[in-house]
Amino acid sequence: MARLLTKTCLWRGGIATSPSSVLLRAYSAGSSDTEYLQKSIVPTMHFQKSLPRLPIPKLEDSIKRYLNAQRPLLDEEQFRKTEQLARDFQNGVGKQLHEELLLQDKQNKHTSYISGPWFDMYLCAREPIVLNSNPFMSFTPDPKTEYNNQLIRATNMVVSAMRFLKTIRAGQLEPEIFHLNPAKSDTQTFKRIIRFVPSSLSWYGAYLVNAYPLDMSQYFRLFNSTRIPKVNRDELVTSEKAKHLLVLRKGNFYVFDVFDKDGNIVKPSEIQAHLQYILSDSSPVPEFPVGYLTSEERNTWALVRQKLIDNGNEEALRKVDSAVFCLCLDDFPTKDHIHLSHNMLHGSGQNRWYDKSFSIIMTQDGTAAINFEHSWGDGVAVLRFQNEVFKDSTERPAVSPQSELAKVDSSKAVQKLVFHLNDSLKSAISSAKNNFDNLVNSLTIEAMEFKRGGKEFLKTQKLSPDAVSQLSFQMAFLRQYGQTTATYESCSTAAFKHGRTETIRPASVYTKKCSEAFVRNSSKPSAAELRNMLEECSKYHGQLTKEAAMGQGFDRHLFALRYLAASKGQTLPELYQDPAYAQINHNVLSTSTLTSPAVQLGGFAPVVADGFGVGYGVHDDWIGCNVSAYPARDVKQFVQCVHQSLDDIFKVLEDKSVKK
Missing domain, CATH: 3.30.559.70 (Choline/Carnitine o-acyltransferase, domain 2)
Known part of the structure; x- marks a missing residue:
């Protein structure tokens, strides 16, 4: 399942959507019956019973990913302190909490380990739901x-x-399925066969033809x-x-x-x-x-x-x-x-x-x-x-x-x-x-359209369109404020029973190095060196995306462990009292991508008072973003900086003298 889901889109801290290829495929022919949209021969919830369960990552993997995400945000002294707290947590109270979480998960096989805590997070929040x-x-x-x-x-x-x-x-609504090989699985033949496979086994039948049913419990x-x-x-x-x-x-x-x-x-x-x-x-x-x-x-x-x-x-x-x-x-x-x-x-x-x-x-x-x-x-x-x-x-x-x-x-x-x-x-x-x-x-919104190119061109350059968009936000923030900041991009874990979302952390040592090379330009790197950095950013972003889609990020795991400690009345472990933990969860750049023929525009407010809410879309031949901010940030300048960053990136990519 490692290739299962490409980066998926969401609004705000938690709204994730399933891949556009799922949602935009041609659904079964609409029924002539004016009462229904369609009459699927495969029952809507046919796969729900056999969906795989959301995995709980290994604690050492979550700590390693957490530290990788902290690296670009901290100086050497801060990082050493955070690293020590993370190691102490991994070998001490975190280990105990992790074992309890695994046990709790085994006793609740009807759901996912994140579902209950995530509902509580939303329903216990006391701020207004508007914005x-x-x-x-x-x-x-x-x-x-x-x-x-x-x-x-x-x-x-x-x-x-x-x-x-x-x-x-x-x-009778067609089940939500991610088709890796639509020619084999998004067919009437497949549907006629799979409907006779018992619900307790149906997911495995779909898996055999590279089709992945998604959770529809919501x-x-x-x-x-x-x-x-x-x-x-x-x-x-x-x-x-x-x-x-x-x-x-x-x-x-x-x-x-x-x-x-x-x-x-x-x-x-x-x-x-x-x-x-x-x-x-x-x-x-x-x-x-x-x-x-x-x-x-x-x-x-x-x-x-x-x-x-x-x-x-x-x-x-x-x-x-x-x-x-x-x-x-x-x-x-x-x-x-x-x-x-x-x-x-x-x-x-x-x-x-x-x-x-x-x-x-x-x-x-x-x-x-x-x-x-x-x-x-x-x-x-x-x-x-x-x-x-x-x-x-x-x-x-x-x-x-x-x-x-x-x-x-x-x-x-x-x-x-x-x-x-x-x-x-x-x-x-x-x-x-x-x-x-x-x-x-107090909310300001600005929009930007970059018409020099989009998804099609970036694919010819063998670069992830999402990675390039995310890099442009890192470059823009560095250009405007002179630093790298905590960044949130969400990914759906709907491939699992009662999956919710996982966080992709787009700010990395690779995007920091690349952004500084473009923006500060003190070392005057060559176009070839810049292209290599772009490829490194794209490759690493792709890795983070795959891990998140497979439930192998660190954010939800650490959140669940903290929730468990609180529910037991324990003192908050030192890891969570670290200013660096608060900083990485103070998501100044909250980002979400969405592309669908049915959707013209989308948006949301920043998740923190000094943040940006960045809704963006990478289309075939252009890139757009719809950005919101409160008075603490200059949103107009930010979208100008994003445009400038994309210009800089495309200039390097269009340089014919640089070998692909």
């Missing part, structure tokens, strides 16, 4: 321009989303799910029986059924009529928009939510929480990509409910995006959903510009939710709005 957790991915516009009308596109996306819901619950949280604020630790709630959609417009809340009593999708013309009714409602923005509360610090929101319930809002909240998903209709067009990023990442706060597992946000001109809550899972399910909805809504739209609205009484079908607010609740909403405004007004 600190929720990312966005925007849809590519519909290729048929006239279908980008807000009403038409919203209707089509709702219908396609409901087809997805029905397909997965019927077990998918059930996509629909009818919400993160409920609770004091100290939030709770995830899923209500699969609910049949209604939640729609927000101008801070007002509406619900209507998208399934009938028999479980069939409501006629598209009726859904369109109900959405038109909502868009035509002249109700002003409420003086106290309740949606702001979901952007609050979590303990604050938990206490206010209880007050909401006590003040007669329990039924309204139940309808919000149990809705299939949230559709936010914004009453303005998208101006440009920067405006799009700000609106889809946070918006004004009044027309959002950030706690839903995901929301589809759509502006007046049909620009659409998914903003999703992160604790329930990683991006595997969300990106699959986005790809399927884009494909279905554009290739098999339920309504067209010529469609007529159903002659139904939407005033009876659509219920407008009313929230009863006393002075205490109004004060809480005002406070939440002030906090929200202060937070989002």
Whole structure:
């Protein structure tokens, strides 16, 4: 399995997605049945039972990788101290904790060693989930321009989303599989054979033809799910029986059924009529928009939510929480990509409910995006959903510009939710709005497009496109701030049962040496020497990527050992008290890559106050990044430095006098 997964993409500290080759392959032909996306002959969860378990790395390997990642960040004296603490940990308390972790893992074969601690990490976090957790991915516009009308596109996306819901619950969504040899495994013959292999053995059958099924345990949280604020630790709630959609417009809340009593999708013309009714409602923005509360610090929101319930809002909240998903209709067009990023990442706060597992946000001109809550899972399910909805809504739209609205009484079908607010609740909403405004007004976003070349050219140079992109960020930071800094890039471990993510640490001794050679240029290396350094960076980044995809990084292992020590009430081992440990986990550069025909743009906020949030994509003939920062960093200068770094790299690669 060492070749199993190439670098995968994610937003923020933990959202990983499965490889684009999996997600972008041609899925089985769409069913002619308007209720379903497809009817896979292999059941959706066919491979789940036999997925391999996420391995726990050897402690000595994790320590070695940890020290390798620390090397470029520390001076000699700091490194010697950190190395000693790491060795003491490896031979002392760490060894005991590691053995306990192995034992615990053996007793919980139904899951992975990281799953429980990772859920806790998210659900126990008390900071607001806006900017600190929720990312966005925007849809590519519909290729048929006239279908980008807000009403038409919203209707089509709702219908396609409901087809997805029905397909997965019927077990007829194609299983998520990474095909190393699609000619052999992504075929009808393979599917006809593998469906008869028992679930307890099916993974091995796929493995024989170089096909690797991925974990799909998170998918059930996509629909009818919400993160409920609770004091100290939030709770995830899923209500699969609910049949209604939640729609927000101008801070007002509406619900209507998208399934009938028999479980069939409501006629598209009726859904369109109900959405038109909502868009035509002249109700002003409420003086106290309740949606702001979901952007609050979590303990604050938990206490206010209880007050909401006590003040007669329990039924309204139940309808919000149990809705299939949230559709936010914004009453303005998208101006440009920067405006799009700000609106889809946070918006004004009044027309959002950030706690839903995901929301589809759509502006007046049909620009659409998914903003999703992160604790329930990683991006595997969300990106699959986005790809399927884009494909279905554009290739098999339920309504067209010529469609007529159903002659139904939407005033009876659509219920407008009313929230009863006393002075205490109004004060809480005002406070939440002030906090929200202060937070989002401090965020700056800049975008960059490098048009000199992309994936195709870099492959001719036998260099990893991802490695080159990551090197450009290291060079840019060195150029701007004169140093190498802690950098985070995430990789999916969905090849394993209940796998989550592992961290790739792109800052290495190789990228440091190469960046200094390009930026400082004091030794004036030749073009040939620079090319050799680029090859070293690419090779090492490839190694780190393979290790992470196979669950052989160090971050999750050390995190689990620390979590175990804390759960036992032990004193925090010295390794974790080392300033160098805090520094490497203070991820100034938080990076994530995403390329999909369904996705136009994606983004997230920095994970630390003095950091950058770097969403990037390497396309066939260009490289782009969408970068966010708070006032501590100059984001405009950073993207200029990234562009300059890519220019420098491509200049060397285009030098015909240098032998490849």
